[in-house]
Amino acid sequence: MIVKQMVMGMACLMAASCAMMPAGEEAPTATTPEAVAEPAPQSAPLPGRTLAMFTPGPDQACYDRDTLPSTMVVDTHNHFRPFGGAAIPFEETVSYLERTGVLFANVYGIGQSLPFSSGCEYYLDCVGTPAIPSMQNDLANAANLIDYDPETVVLTLSMTFPDLARPQQIPDQIALLDRTYDGLFRWMGEVNLVKQALMGNGHVATPMEAIPEWAPFMAILRERNIPLAIHSDLGSDETPWHYAGLMEEVLRTYPDNTIIWMHMGLSKELTTLAAEEHIAKMQGFLDTYPNLYLDISWRVVPDAYFDTSEKKAAYVAFFNANPGRILTGTDFVASHVKTFEVYEEEVAVNSAILADLDDEAFRRIALGETYFRMLDLPYRAPDICKAP
Ligand SMILES: [Zn+2]
Structure with a gap:
């Protein structure tokens, strides 16, 4: 299902083209003989979870945490397109959502494409090959969504093309999408401010000097209420806060933009930070910047930070204290070598941590209320059933 947004004001921001404008991570699993893509089944939503449950109205039933799943309802972080090579067919990826009870998803391309001529499918297998942002995957996703338009899940298209180090071209690229897909792209990201894992593929940290030059495209996002999802590593085990200043500069410069910090700044390069230090740092950012949200996707985060009962309890308390600022996701990358079982596990x-949240946080984080309000979607997370 496509939720479309009226686009207004773009022409006013781009006076020169005003008259022309229409109105209005993640490695693939190894390829094995068993890993061939299975045919898309005639799937139905996971029993107990349907869009009707999220439709506001006097008959909206409460959500019984004792009998219904505790898994995420919203996958805000799903790359429907891989770095290179073939993607899982769009409708098959949609079937993965349906079968796992994920009813809402952001449809990401990928912020770094490997050139076709390289034959590369994953950037870490092709160190030395440049992986740079490109529009091709966003265009493919838009075409697929319109062709397929599933009825059982709500999909939000995301612009993953921006190169944050070359921001001058971004407004023109948005205008290009508008010409064909006016109002369909309601999210931007995941874009890379700094991603250490990509540095073998020509990526460098976005220079601090480039951040003020984002102003024209950030104005467009504000006007359209489009959130910006940024991958920005905090640092490494040796220097945990090495890059923290970059994200701080973005937040300081654009306090009125809705910004999501992917993976809470964590990465494979930063797995040994003390949970209480990380939480204190994140809480400081949330307190200072009220339009900042945190994405808790990518299994590196649970594997390294929710791995003991003490650390998990600390993050549960942190999420319970900030239920309106946390977004769920998988960070799945739909490379053709992946199968349904991979997505199911993601x-x-x-x-896994969502089952431990209190009712208020569970409703807003796991059941998606924070996401619905962020995008002003016509859905509402059900209330949690009270014990008799
Ligand atoms: Zn991602």
């Missing part, structure tokens, strides 16, 4: 692993 949903389970990235949802």
